[in-house]
Amino acid sequence: MYSLALLDPRTKIIMIAAISTAAMIINDIWLLIGLSFFLIALLALGGISLKEQVLHQQMKLALGMIVFLFLLQTLFGRMELGALLCARLLVVILSAQILLTGRSRDYLLGLIQLKVPYEIAYMVLIAMHFFPLLKEEALDVYYSIQFRGTELKKTSIPKKISVYRSLCLPILVGAMERVRDTSIAMESRAFRALPRRTYMRKLKLKARDFALIIIFPILAGGIIYLNHHLGTESLNIATALFQHIFL
Numbered sequence: 173m174y175s176l177a178l179l180d181p182r183t184k185i186i187m188i189a190a191i192s193t194a195a196m197i198i199n200d201i202w203l204l205i206g207l208s209f210f211l212i213a214l215l216a217l218g219g220i221s222l223k224e225q226v227l228h229q230q231m232k233l234a235l236g237m238i239v240f241l242f243l244l245q246t247l248f249g250r251m252e253l254g255a256l257l258c259a260r261l262l263v264v265i266l267s268a269q270i271l272l273t274g275r276s277r278d279y280l281l282g283l284i285q286l287k288v289p290y291e292i293a294y295m296v297l298i299a300m301h302f303f304p305l306l307k308e309e310a311l312d313v314y315y316s317i318q319f320r321g322t323e324l325k326k327t328s329i330p331k332k333i334s335v336y337r338s339l340c341l342p343i344l345v346g347a348m349e350r351v352r353d354t355s356i357a358m359e360s361r362a363f364r365a366l367p368r369r370t371y372m373r374k375l376k377l378k379a380r381d382f383a384l385i386i387i388f389p390i391l392a393g394g395i396i397y398l399n400h401h402l403g404t405e406s407l408n409i410a411t412a413l414f415q416h417i418f419l
Contacts, residue, residue, distance in 0.1 A: 179380070180375055181375065199399065242258045276300050291364070310343055
C-alpha cells in the first residue's frame with residue numbers, strides 16, 4: 173500500500189468526497205461500522221499512526237462529542253438515530269485524517285486544477301489557516317481570564333455565561349482585523365486583476381492516483397446500492413443486540 177502522503181491532492185479530495193457522500197446517504201449501521209473499519213485499515217496502511225491521532229487533543233474532543241451525542245440521543249429514547257449519527261460522524265472524522273497527509277498549498281493547487289474557481293479555492297485555504305489562529309487567540313484570552321483569578325470550574329452558570337460572552341468580543345475583533353489585513357494584502361498583490369493566474373508547478377496524476385480515483389467512487393456507489401437493498405433490517409438487529417447486552 174502506498175503512503176497517503178505520496179498521493180496527489182486531487183486524489184485525496186475525491187476519496188474524501190466519495191466516502192463522506194456514502195456516509196451521509198446510507199442508513200445501515202453495519203455498513204457504517206464496516207466503512208469505519210475500512211478507513212482505520214486504510215489510514216494504518218497509508219502511514220498514519222492511529223495511536224498518535226487518538227491521543228491528539230482535537231481527536232479526543234471529536235470522539236468525546238460522538239459519545240456525548242450518542243448518550244444524549246439514548247436519553248431521549250432515540251437510540252437508533254444516535255447510533256447512526258455517531259457512526260456517520262466517526263466516518264467523516266476518520267476520512268478527514270487523510271487531509272493531514274498533505275500541505276494546504278497542494279490542496280489549493282489541486283482544487284484549482286479540478287476547475288474550482290480560484291476565489292473559492294483561496295477562501296478554503298484562508299479558512300484552513302484561520303481556524304488554528306482563532307483557537308490560539310481563544311486560548312490566550314481564556315488563560316488571561318484564569319490569571320486574573322477567575323476559576324471557571326468553580327463559578328456559577330450565570331458567571332460562566334458572562335465570561336464566555338467576554339471571550340467572544342476580543343476573538344471577533346481579532347478575526348475582523350485579520351480579515352482586513354488579508355484583504356489589504358490581496359489587493360496589494362493584484363488579486364483577481366487578471367482572469368488567469370500562472371503557477372510555479374503543476375500537479376500530475378500517476379497510475380495509482382487514476383486507480384484510486386476510479387475505485388473510490390465505484391466503492392461508494394456500491395455501498396449506497398447495498399444500503400438500499402438492506403433497508404432498516406440490520407439496524408433493527410443491531411438495536412436489539414445492543415439492548416440485549418447492555419440493558
